[in-house]
Amino acid sequence: MSTLxxxxxxxxxxxxxxxxxxxxxxxxxxxAGSRMTSLGGFDPAAPLLQVSDLNVRFPTEDGSVHAVxxxxxxxxxxxxxxxxxxxxxxxxxxxxxxxxxxxxxxxxTGSVKYRGQELLGQSDRSMSRVRGKGVSMIFQDPMxxxxxxxxIGYQIEETxxxxxxxxxxxxAEARAVDLLELxxxxxxxxxxxxxxxxxxxxxxxxxxxxxxxxxQPEVIIADEPTTALDVTVQAQIMEVLQxxxxxxxxxxxxxxxxxxxxxxxxxxxxxxxxxxxxxxxSVEDIYYExxxxxxxxxxxxxxxxxxxxxxxxxxxxxxxxSMVNMPPGCPFAPRCPLHIAECDADEPPLVQxxxxxxxxxxxxxxxxxxxxxxxxxxxxxxxDAVLSASALPAxxxxxxxxxxxxxxxxxxPSQTEAGAGRSDTGSVxxxxxxxxxxxxxxxxxx
Amino acid sequence: MSAPTTERTGGGAVQxxxxxxxxxxxxxxxxxxxxxxxxxxxxxxxxxxxxxxxxYPGEVLGLVGESGCGKSTTxxxxxxxxxxxxxxxxxxxxxxxxxxxxxxRPLRRDIQLVFQDxxxxxxxxxxxxxxxxxxxxxxxxxxxxxxxRAKVRQLVETVGLNPExxxxxxxxxxxxxxxxxxxxxxxxLQPKVLVLDEPVSALDVSIQAGVINLLEDLKNELGLSxxxxxxDLSVVRHISDRIAxxxxxxxxxxxxxxxxxxxPAHPYTQALLSAIPLPDPRRERARQRIIITGDVPSPANPPxxxxxxxxxxxxxxxxxxxxxxxxxxxxxxxxxxxxGHLNACHYAETTSVL
Numbered sequence: 001m002s003t004l005x006x007x008x009x010x011x012x013x014x015x016x017x018x019x020x021x022x023x024x025x026x027x028x029x030x031x032a033g034s035r036m037t038s039l040g041g042f043d044p045a046a047p048l049l050q051v052s053d054l055n056v057r058f059p060t061e062d063g064s065v066h067a068v069x070x071x072x073x074x075x076x077x078x079x080x081x082x083x084x085x086x087x088x089x090x091x092x093x094x095x096x097x098x099x100x101x102x103x104x105x106x107x108x109t110g111s112v113k114y115r116g117q118e119l120l121g122q123s124d125r126s127m128s129r130v131r132g133k134g135v136s137m138i139f140q141d142p143m144x145x146x147x148x149x150x151x152i153g154y155q156i157e158e159t160x161x162x163x164x165x166x167x168x169x170x171x172a173e174a175r176a177v178d179l180l181e182l183x184x185x186x187x188x189x190x191x192x193x194x195x196x197x198x199x200x201x202x203x204x205x206x207x208x209x210x211x212x213x214x215x216q217p218e219v220i221i222a223d224e225p226t227t228a229l230d231v232t233v234q235a236q237i238m239e240v241l242q243x244x245x246x247x248x249x250x251x252x253x254x255x256x257x258x259x260x261x262x263x264x265x266x267x268x269x270x271x272x273x274x275x276x277x278x279x280x281x282s283v284e285d286i287y288y289e290x291x292x293x294x295x296x297x298x299x300x301x302x303x304x305x306x307x308x309x310x311x312x313x314x315x316x317x318x319x320x321x322s323m324v325n326m327p328p329g330c331p332f333a334p335r336c337p338l339h340i341a342e343c344d345a346d347e348p349p350l351v352q353x354x355x356x357x358x359x360x361x362x363x364x365x366x367x368x369x370x371x372x373x374x375x376x377x378x379x380x381x382x383x384d385a386v387l388s389a390s391a392l393p394a395x396x397x398x399x400x401x402x403x404x405x406x407x408x409x410x411x412x413p414s415q416t417e418a419g420a421g422r423s424d425t426g427s428v429x430x431x432x433x434x435x436x437x438x439x440x441x442x443x444x445x446x
Numbered sequence: 447m448s449a450p451t452t453e454r455t456g457g458g459a460v461q462x463x464x465x466x467x468x469x470x471x472x473x474x475x476x477x478x479x480x481x482x483x484x485x486x487x488x489x490x491x492x493x494x495x496x497x498x499x500x501x502y503p504g505e506v507l508g509l510v511g512e513s514g515c516g517k518s519t520t521x522x523x524x525x526x527x528x529x530x531x532x533x534x535x536x537x538x539x540x541x542x543x544x545x546x547x548x549x550x551r552p553l554r555r556d557i558q559l560v561f562q563d564x565x566x567x568x569x570x571x572x573x574x575x576x577x578x579x580x581x582x583x584x585x586x587x588x589x590x591x592x593x594x595r596a597k598v599r600q601l602v603e604t605v606g607l608n609p610e611x612x613x614x615x616x617x618x619x620x621x622x623x624x625x626x627x628x629x630x631x632x633x634x635l636q637p638k639v640l641v642l643d644e645p646v647s648a649l650d651v652s653i654q655a656g657v658i659n660l661l662e663d664l665k666n667e668l669g670l671s672x673x674x675x676x677x678d679l680s681v682v683r684h685i686s687d688r689i690a691x692x693x694x695x696x697x698x699x700x701x702x703x704x705x706x707x708x709x710p711a712h713p714y715t716q717a718l719l720s721a722i723p724l725p726d727p728r729r730e731r732a733r734q735r736i737i738i739t740g741d742v743p744s745p746a747n748p749p750x751x752x753x754x755x756x757x758x759x760x761x762x763x764x765x766x767x768x769x770x771x772x773x774x775x776x777x778x779x780x781x782x783x784x785x786g787h788l789n790a791c792h793y794a795e796t797t798s799v800l
Contacts, residue, residue: 086650086651087650200741203741230513231512231677231679232512234721234723235720235737236737236739238723257651260722260724260730263724263725264731288727300655301652302680303681303683304683305719306800308704308707313655313656313658313684315654315656319653
């Protein structure tokens with residue numbers, strides 16, 4: 001534990017998580033620790049993955065869709081960073097950009113450094129040496145992320161041998177069996193010769209995790225790894241992910257829309273809205289003392305399975321903005337209950353509001369007073385008292401900043417809400433296609 | 447707790463008048479056709495395999511379970527959209543099973559369905575006005591065009607949308623707005639019962655909350671009853687009065703909302719509740735999780751005796767050889783087993799998992 005402590009606060013947090021939530025032996029943990037300190041020639045206190053001012057634009061007929069607008073984060077050894085946000089917030093596009101997996105048409109600027117080495121602009125060939133070995137990825141849909149025509153054993157061995165040419169096929173197969181056992185696939189010796197269709201969704205996701213951890217990567221990016229799965233299977237897969245982290249000592253970026261999943265595993269949380277980080281802090285900061293109204297609103301929208309009182313939920317009014325031709329000012333302002341005139345002047349930068357806690361809002365002090373209770377700030381507006389006739393017609397025409405706005409200029413943003421994960425790229429583009437090119441009642445709504 | 451809720455006691459035993467909807471022994475089997483030139487039926491997927499339910503006026507009954515447990519099929523069989531293989535569905539004193547489409551039509555005025563996917567359930571080529579007006583035209587509920595317009599306008603306002611926008615097409619609305627359109631259409635005939643099949647699972651959380659609040663308001667204002675089908679137990683807990691848990695085509699536990707969440711008795715319900723991640727880091731990390739192993743068995747060939755025994759932690763780790771024998775041979779009925787509500791486990795014991 002003491003060696004871990006020197007690698008930074010994130011690391012010790014990760015250890016505590018692993019120990020408390022799964023009760024694993026300290027044996028695996030110290031193994032992870034020794035691996036971390038063995039990163040030769042690399043300062044263990046420096047971030048493993050450093051993303052700075054990352055911007056991603058997709059050209060479309062209606063103009064450039066600015067899907068990711070200046071994302072900065074640093075991932076330290078052994079920590080788990082949760083990235084949360086709704087469909088179209090740019091969380092998946094960010095990770096695809098890090099992996100160099102975006103389509104050719106995407107324009108990516110900024111910097112992504114893995115162990116000090118710039119990844120942006122590298123050829124596909126040299127990226128292939130990093131992918132899987134340095135940084136590996138777990139995708140949302142285990143039904144499509146495995147190749148249906150190859151046996152799963154072959155797919156694992158391929159990953160192993162593409163990074164270690166000297167590995168014999170016999171050794172690769174033995175390692176594949178080990179990996180499958182590690183991720184909890186029963187009778188792994190026989191199952192290596194199975195095809196993906198012979199596995200259930202949960203079992204396939206285990207195979208995907210086995211592939212992701214095959215080469216002992218230092219960073220695992222998991223993009224909605226449990227979204228396609230049932231809740232009991234999700235619990236199994238989260239356990240497997242914990243195992244994978246302990247075995248490899250890897251740091252993880254966990255992208256999800258599920259605030260419950262993040263609460264259980266993350267050390268730090270990054271909240272994204274409209275392509276930008278709007279709040280970054282420790283998991284406790286984010287859940288108990290959020291400073292950005294959007295974070296607070298998200299927490300208030302969640303029905304709680306552990307609460308006996310039936311408080312009304314506090315939905316966030318309106319919908320996320322279109323990513324084409326965004327107006328100046330805070331992108332959350334049209335939906336924000338604390339909105340004031342200054343919010344429309346400039347987009348607020350991410351400012352420090354506490355130790356290792358940043359929020360992009362000019363009214364963080366007001367948000368702080370709510371102490372995580374959304375109802376303090378998010379009052380239900382006339383919109384939700386749907387049947388009180390008096391509230392209805394008057395404010396309809398103006399929009400009033402309430403209501404899931406059908407105001408032109410705020411086009412339907414979420415064409416693919418269900419497929420929040422990998423399809424984000426597509427959804428951003430398709431959103432753009434439906435976006436009217438002109439017209440903004442946005443101004444008077446704001 | 448409101449007055450009507452307190453009148454009810456122990457799980458299924460309800461004393462609040464006659465149920466508006468009674469389901470007994472409902473079965474829906476899908477035939478499996480064999481190969482060869484002449485297709486013979488070689489088996490059946492027993493999607494719904496003996497479901498009993500009562501829905502009381504003004505009540506929200508949650509029906510939860512994981513993918514493939516038969517909850518959606520149950521909803522469709524109740525509405526006679528997929529004719530039941532066996533069993534009885536009595537709606538307002540009238541037997542529904544076996545009715546033809548024509549005979550069903552008058553009943554449909556009183557029982558309507560809201561679909562899961564607001565992208566697939568609205569005709570993309572019809573403006574919202576036509577979508578909402580269609581049921582009223584079919585049932586001849588509007589005398590003339592003026593009346594129809596007034597009714598559509600009122601419905602669209604009721605669900606919190608701008609009536610100015612009814613000439614737009616579904617593609618111009620966001621997911622949450624589309625789901626509101628689907629709800630407006632379902633309400634057009636002033637039904638007494640709504641069957642809601644995963645009405646919010648396609649929506650982002652911030653949008654979902656608005657639709658849930660809308661459904662609560664509508665229920666209270668219009669005195670509706672809901673059969674609320676969902677896999678998300680947090681949503682179900684929020685909106686339901688009673689909750690039925692399904693596994694492999696059967697209801698395995700049914701109880702009052704708080705009773706189910708604070709004192710679940712069936713090992714599957716316990717595992718299901720303990721698997722839900724809480725959006726609260728300290729509590730989430732302090733929890734002890736019951737992880738069930740393996741996958742749901744095929745509904746074409748369910749296990750003998752208790753259907754959950756193949757994944758049951760209690761069966762695997764706690765029970766003696768003799769007790770297991772009972773699980774393997776005796777099919778547990780859904781009944782009161784000293785736990786205060788109905789469940790289908792031979793060795794039911796209440797415990798707290800949240």
